[in-house]
Amino acid sequence: MDVYRIYINKRGGPCSRHILRITEDSPQLRGFMHQTITKNPTIVVDLLADTNNTLLQITHGLQKDQKELPCKLFYDERGSKLFERICRLHEYYPTRTETAIMQQNVHDVVDLVGHGAMLIEYGSGSSSKVRILLDHLPEVAAYVPVDISKEQLFMAAQGLKRDYAELEIIPVSADYNNLFELPIIGKKVFHKLAYFPGSTIGNFYPIQAIDFMRNIADVVGPGGGLLIGTDLQKDTKVLNKAYNDRAGVTAAFNLNMLIHINAEFGADFNVDQFKHFAFYNEELGRIEMHLISQANQTAHIVGEAFNFKEGESILTEVSYKYTLEGFAEMAYEAGFVVIEAWVDPKNYFSVQNLIAR
Numbered sequence: 001m002d003v004y005r006i007y008i009n010k011r012g013g014p015c016s017r018h019i020l021r022i023t024e025d026s027p028q029l030r031g032f033m034h035q036t037i038t039k040n041p042t043i044v045v046d047l048l049a050d051t052n053n054t055l056l057q058i059t060h061g062l063q064k065d066q067k068e069l070p071c072k073l074f075y076d077e078r079g080s081k082l083f084e085r086i087c088r089l090h091e092y093y094p095t096r097t098e099t100a101i102m103q104q105n106v107h108d109v110v111d112l113v114g115h116g117a118m119l120i121e122y123g124s125g126s127s128s129k130v131r132i133l134l135d136h137l138p139e140v141a142a143y144v145p146v147d148i149s150k151e152q153l154f155m156a157a158q159g160l161k162r163d164y165a166e167l168e169i170i171p172v173s174a175d176y177n178n179l180f181e182l183p184i185i186g187k188k189v190f191h192k193l194a195y196f197p198g199s200t201i202g203n204f205y206p207i208q209a210i211d212f213m214r215n216i217a218d219v220v221g222p223g224g225g226l227l228i229g230t231d232l233q234k235d236t237k238v239l240n241k242a243y244n245d246r247a248g249v250t251a252a253f254n255l256n257m258l259i260h261i262n263a264e265f266g267a268d269f270n271v272d273q274f275k276h277f278a279f280y281n282e283e284l285g286r287i288e289m290h291l292i293s294q295a296n297q298t299a300h301i302v303g304e305a306f307n308f309k310e311g312e313s314i315l316t317e318v319s320y321k322y323t324l325e326g327f328a329e330m331a332y333e334a335g336f337v338v339i340e341a342w343v344d345p346k347n348y349f350s351v352q353n354l355i356a357r
């Protein structure tokens with residue numbers, strides 16, 4: 001029977017460079033747990049179990065004057081499903097607009113990328129967006145989906161294996177905000193292309209976005225590429241609607257963060273006593289998502305008490321919207337040059353091809 005093998009670093013801990021050498025008897029795998037999961041000869045590497053790091057981020061964030069929580073906490077199982085629903089909402093234009101841009105320009109994209117690429121997708125999730133590239137890119141050397149969720153990686157890799165039998169798929173389970181080393185692959189790699197769709201770059205503060213893209217530039221090396229989706233600045237009304245949908249899915253998604261923290265970190269947030277609030281901050285060019293406390297209240301996390309005044313907010317997410325020029329400047333600072341930016345007719349969204357300098 002074909003198997004997936006998953007190697008979990010038992011040491012865990014925050015960001016550090018872990019070496020992934022992926023053969024069964026490799027000495028680097030000593031001290032790693034080994035689980036056989038399911039079909040197909042594909043290897044999944046889990047770099048870090050960073051529960052402690054996340055807990056620190058939560059408690060530090062709640063000690064700030066403007067309380068904040070890391071937006072990665074949206075994505076437990078329920079949160080990921082809610083996010084999928086958001087992506088299908090009429091008000092939430094980014095997903096369908098990015099897909100349309102890709103569909104209309106895939107031949108140009110592929111011409112620029114060329115053959116023999118190692119395709120590394122950051123935050124690959126269900127790996128659905130990459131299919132349009134895989135359908136058109138000639139001779140992909142390997143597809144390396146990187147995601148924190150092992151379950152999603154397994155499911156996605158299985159699905160892809162069914163449809164792209166010849167493709168070498170090496171999923172890496174890692175927090176892509178941390179440095180990670182690429183797995184070694186069998187075929188010759190002509191160049192590396194990082195793929196970061198979905199405008200998730202907007203969820204980083206600009207300084208973090210530059211650092212993150214700098215890491216990608218290191219990973220792909222000079223001449224390597226980054227294909228990235230970026231949301232663009234537009235009418236405030238359109239933006240406010242996208243993050244305040246009428247069906248309340250975004251509100252449920254936002255509140256789910258507290259449910260997740262209660263379940264995973266033994267906290268006791270009274271979820272009913274918080275309300276979703278999102279608005280476009282024109283000055284800073286970003287959507288801000290907040291949870292507003294509806295009363296004076298206290299929540300406990302690992303024995304520590306956090307007080308909330310009535311009306312006080314927790315900032316749960318920023319979602320920056322860029323101009324093409326502003327993004328090009330940021331990319332340049334991170335070591336990239338924008339080669340091409342494809343946009344939709346309304347100029348709502350862009351897919352950009354960047355080359356590392």
Ligand code: AVI
Pocket residue numbers: 086094198199200201202203243250317318319
């Ligand atoms: C994942 N990210 C790009 C989404 C966004 O639009 O910033 C997350 C999201 N938050 C609310 N709706 C969607």
